[in-house]
Amino acid sequence: MILRDCARSVQYLRHRDDLGLAALPTVTMGSSAGGDCAVWVGVVGELAQPGHADPVLRASSRVQGMVHSTSQATLDFSRWEALLGIPQPELSALLGELPAGLSQQTEAATWAPGPLNTVVDAATWWGPDDPPLWTETDQPYPETVTDSSTLLHTPVGQEALYADCVAAGGDCSLRTPRRSEGRTGSLSGFLLGLLGAP
Numbered sequence: 001m002i003l004r005d006c007a008r009s010v011q012y013l014r015h016r017d018d019l020g021l022a023a024l025p026t027v028t029m030g031s032s033a034g035g036d037c038a039v040w041v042g043v044v045g046e047l048a049q050p051g052h053a054d055p056v057l058r059a060s061s062r063v064q065g066m067v068h069s070t071s072q073a074t075l076d077f078s079r080w081e082a083l084l085g086i087p088q089p090e091l092s093a094l095l096g097e098l099p100a101g102l103s104q105q106t107e108a109a110t111w112a113p114g115p116l117n118t119v120v121d122a123a124t125w126w127g128p129d130d131p132p133l134w135t136e137t138d139q140p141y142p143e144t145v146t147d148s149s150t151l152l153h154t155p156v157g158q159e160a161l162y163a164d165c166v167a168a169g170g171d172c173s174l175r176t177p178r179r180s181e182g183r184t185g186s187l188s189g190f191l192l193g194l195l196g197a198p
Contacts, residue, residue, distance in 0.1 A: 035071025
């Protein structure tokens, strides 16, 4: 699973003692599909496997912050109708085969709750002890969603992810063209604060 590969990349960097990164704060950051990876790695929990034959998988996967930029609320497509307020037939018509391709399931399965839907949904894993989240986008709020790109990157998705974070008691910040909530300041200030800069 690609999301697990994202976590392994964090473990690989921690495993490389010669890089001197193991003790430094780590922040995952991405946009679009990368934003989903950044959040999933942050909330899924510790994936280190002590005693594993692969030394990379013995390293910690935990991070100290997450940045989710112009991305989706969740890869659990069965939640999209409720989160985005768009009927499922319209969602299916706009997205075409994309959900099935991302999840490696049949098209019908992507719109019905199931085991994989749960695994890829950050809301499944979120808890109050997870690292701080910054979610932002400068994309406009479309009066009518017209294509898959505006649907995938609508600010409504950022707001839905922010709501999931707040509901779980997390440390959450949101920036969209209409809303600014959570921590004050900018993304750069958020990052510098997590990295311990004065």
